[in-house]
Structures are given as C-alpha cells and as structure tokens.
Amino acid sequence: MKLKELKKLPNLVLLNSEGDILTAYKNIDEFYMVDEFKKTIDVLVESEIVDFINGYSTLTNSEGEVFDYPTFSEGMRPNIQIIEKFIYG
Numbered sequence: 001m002k003l004k005e006l007k008k009l010p011n012l013v014l015l016n017s018e019g020d021i022l023t024a025y026k027n028i029d030e031f032y033m034v035d036e037f038k039k040t041i042d043v044l045v046e047s048e049i050v051d052f053i054n055g056y057s058t059l060t061n062s063e064g065e066v067f068d069y070p071t072f073s074e075g076m077r078p079n080i081q082i083i084e085k086f087i088y089g
Contacts, residue, residue: 001027003038012086014053015067017076022059022067024049026086035061046087053083 006025009032015021025032031049033042039062044052051057055070069077077083 001032001040003034003040006032006034006040010086012078012083014069014078014083015072015076021076022061024086031087033059035063037062049087053080053087 006027009025009027011023011025013020013023019036021036023034025034029045031044031046032040033044033049035041041061042059048057052059052067052069055068058069059067061067
C-alpha cells in the first residue's frame, strides 16, 4: 500500500523524537509500520504488533536500525492505554 493511501487510515506515532520515527497505520487487521524515511518496513497482524510493543520482537527500519521498542524512553512513546485503544479499538 502506498503512503498516500496509508495516510487515509487511522494511525499512531509509536516513536517520536523531534519528529516521527515510527508510525503504525491500521487497515482492518493489519498494521503498516512506516519509518521516519516514509518507507513501509513491515506489515504486522495484531499479535505481532503486541509482541513488538512488549519487546518480544524487533523491527528494522529502512536504514538498518533495529527498533527494540521497550528500550526507547517513555518520553518517545505514547502511553500503553493509547496504544491499546489504537490496536483493539
């Protein structure tokens, strides 16, 4: 799915540091993970995005940087209630 189409979907910035680093776009039961370079780096199902948020899996951006979500500071991440509402809501 192209970025122009993704921008029409519900989304949540999962990592931010003076700009969006990782954004999830929700399309029914899939989550398109887009990095700061506007590249789709993965498409996850619900259980996979939950694993990523909980640190059971990692993602690698288009420049080769590995995202181990729980290791990023809380100031860079939305609180868990917002994430859960986005995933399950």
